[in-house]
Amino acid sequence: WDGGMSFHGGLILSIIVAYLFCRRQKISFLSVADIAVIPGALALVFTRLANFVNRELIGRVIESPKWEWLGVDFGDGLLRFPSQLFQSFNALLLFLILLIIFRRKPKKGVLLFSYLTFYGLLRFIAEFWRAPDSQIGFIWTYFTLGQIFSFLMLVAGVVGLAAMRR
Numbered sequence: 001w002d003g004g005m006s007f008h009g010g011l012i013l014s015i016i017v018a019y020l021f022c023r024r025q026k027i028s029f030l031s032v033a034d035i036a037v038i039p040g041a042l043a044l045v046f047t048r049l050a051n052f053v054n055r056e057l058i059g060r061v062i063e064s065p066k067w068e069w070l071g072v073d074f075g076d077g078l079l080r081f082p083s084q085l086f087q088s089f090n091a092l093l094l095f096l097i098l099l100i101i102f103r104r105k106p107k108k109g110v111l112l113f114s115y116l117t118f119y120g121l122l123r124f125i126a127e128f129w130r131a132p133d134s135q136i137g138f139i140w141t142y143f144t145l146g147q148i149f150s151f152l153m154l155v156a157g158v159v160g161l162a163a164m165r166r
Contacts, residue, residue, distance in 0.1 A: 008149040034111035038098050041115065044091035052084035059083035060131050083130035090122035109164055117157030123150040 018036070022029040051057045055074045059081030062071045071079025094115070101114055124147050132144040139145050 008146070008153070011153075028108060030109040030112060034106075034108060037111050037115040038095065038102060041091055041095040041098055041119075045088050045095065048084045048088035048091055052082060052088070057084055057087075058131050059086075059129050080131070081129040083126060086129055087123070087126045090126055094118050094122060107164060109160065113157045113160030113164065115157070116153045117161060120150045120152070120154030120157055123147075124154065 015033070018032060019029050022032050048057075058074045059072070060083070062068055062079045062081060067081075068079055070081065072082045074080055097118055098111055098115060101111055106114075127144050127147040127150065130144070130146070132146075139148060
């Protein structure tokens with residue numbers, strides 16, 4: 001097996017299962033999702049730190065000498081961007097954004113769609129410093145599959161937020 005768990009696939013499955021559970025229990029999916037995304041964002045902070053410690057999801061090779069001070073050797077003799085730390089910081093930023101929104105007592109679904117929007121945006125950007133999955137490589141010249149899925153998350157979040165404003 002040369003693959004790993006995909007965050008995006010896990011998120012989609014989690015949303016489907018949560019939706020079906022809520023429907024069966026006759027409880028509001030949006031309320032449950034709004035509650036779940038805040039600790040979910042915080043969990044991502046520690047997940048990405050664990051990825052760094054375990055040398056998983058390594059960054060792209062640093063090609064410019066001016067960025068070598070930032071580089072980490074993950075055992076292959078190459079200085080790479082610590083993309084896991086970038087993503088951990090992004091997850092912390094996401095957690096704080098969601099807390100600010102939560103304190104404003106938003107309508108049902110705002111936290112879920114904000115999570116999708118901001119995670120999609122932050123992950124899309126962070127992927128520029130992450131090495132693409134070896135079994136997939138780049139899609140459309142310079143973009144990774146993670147960026148494509150993150151862009152779709154961003155779009156879904158924006159569409160959801162826009163629909164709620166109507």
